[in-house]
Amino acid sequence: MNVLWVFAHPEGRSLGGALRDRGAATLAGLGHRVRHSDLYAMGWNPVVGPGDFGHDPLDRLIVGAASERAYAAGDLAPDIRAEQDKIAWADALVVQFPLWWFGMPAILKGWFDRVFVQGFAFGVTDGGGRTLRYGAGGLSGRRALVVTTAGARPTGLGPRGVHGDAEDVLFPLLHGTLFYTGMDVLPPLVVGGADRAAPADADAAATALDERLRALPTAAPIPYRTELGGDYDDDLVLRPGLAPGRTGLTVHRADPAHRAGAA
């Protein structure tokens, strides 16, 4: 596979940096081709602005429309186009970051903000004019693996842990971004206790990462419900007969009882 490894950490000498280096070596050893977007090393600009789109700042900026027009016209800023070329080349994305405030560092959020533009990643229609998303979209056919290192203890990020279950906390990325644009989203690797990682913990994390990378071509994606599959009504609400009476983010999985202890 062609793998684009997107990495956001200000310090290469971190646990995250070590995992990135180890992971890239593992992939190469398995015969995959790897390209990198090391956002800090690249000095990536994460702030969406009119310059991204060749937009006259004196005119009102409507980001979706301006980005779609610029994408179609080839007018997007060169740094954005370069990332889109890498994504187009890739069969799989690894998105790796330290969990900051239960989300991505700003530099990485801004990679999605500026690169995943309308017409490229979303807002793509099928032959019948239907907008493709949630299981279809501009990036369909690609696999995505999120790898995050968290200071939080693993139990705190479990199904009833105080921080919220990791897959719920990561829902905006896993479901709202990667699945939204059509990718097959693998269960994330969440490495807890990262601030206090002893060498044995770092080894365990590296081993876990290797296992995920070996399985990258074949692992079962999170079975999110597709939008076009008929599970949602015209108001985009899950039909009453599915996960009846239940709420919570896991209802958007086709196997909502999967979580330990789920009612």
Added chain:
Amino acid sequence: MNVLWVFAHPEGRSLGGALRDRGAATLAGLGHRVRHSDLYAMGWNPVVGPGDFGHDPLDRLIVGAASERAYAAGDLAPDIRAEQDKIAWADALVVQFPLWWFGMPAILKGWFDRVFVQGFAFGVTDGGGRTLRYGAGGLSGRRALVVTTAGARPTGLGPRGVHGDAEDVLFPLLHGTLFYTGMDVLPPLVVGGADRAAPADADAAATALDERLRALPTAAPIPYRTELGGDYDDDLVLRPGLAPGRTGLTVHRADPAHRAGAA
């Protein structure tokens, strides 16, 4: 009250910009004092780096430790200290942004990343050495109101909507950041269909915002469970007798059956 209005939108001539202007006027009319952090207008740098902490980039950067040391020594970068001074002055924060990929624009995520440092916003201990968070912390005593404008239809952001319930999608901000640092977090105002807002919709949004602002001093916060209140065990897991058998982010509310249709 002293209100700090944190606003992140690249275009002041947007629905969000109009709401911000209207909201500031409403607060002033009610006798509150308002200060602004208009992040795009300020050219806010959202990328955490060694320069934030007076840290020698040749040394390994451990962000938590470096930021705590710099905060204690008064060595934080001036732009960060200026924001902390505004927060210290404020009795309430309004955090307003367009929902991009079901989260904050990168420029705003980076305001939290760089400003909410260890020792200031979190990692604060009580007299007995216990770390204060989730209902206590460096920012306790302040109220927080999130206002977000979303292109998505409101039904899609409801309890069984395809995008996930808005309060679940916003959990990393509402619970993981604002409540984590000790603030009283008011229910967010989510303005859906923002891309297609007709004048009547904009008026309705402004009216809804006015109501929230009038109630700012008195509205009931989201009743998240405090960490020190005894609901979580030593592994940070919700005790079995509370919300028994249930999972999902609403278990972290003291009223987990609040959501329509909750099992």
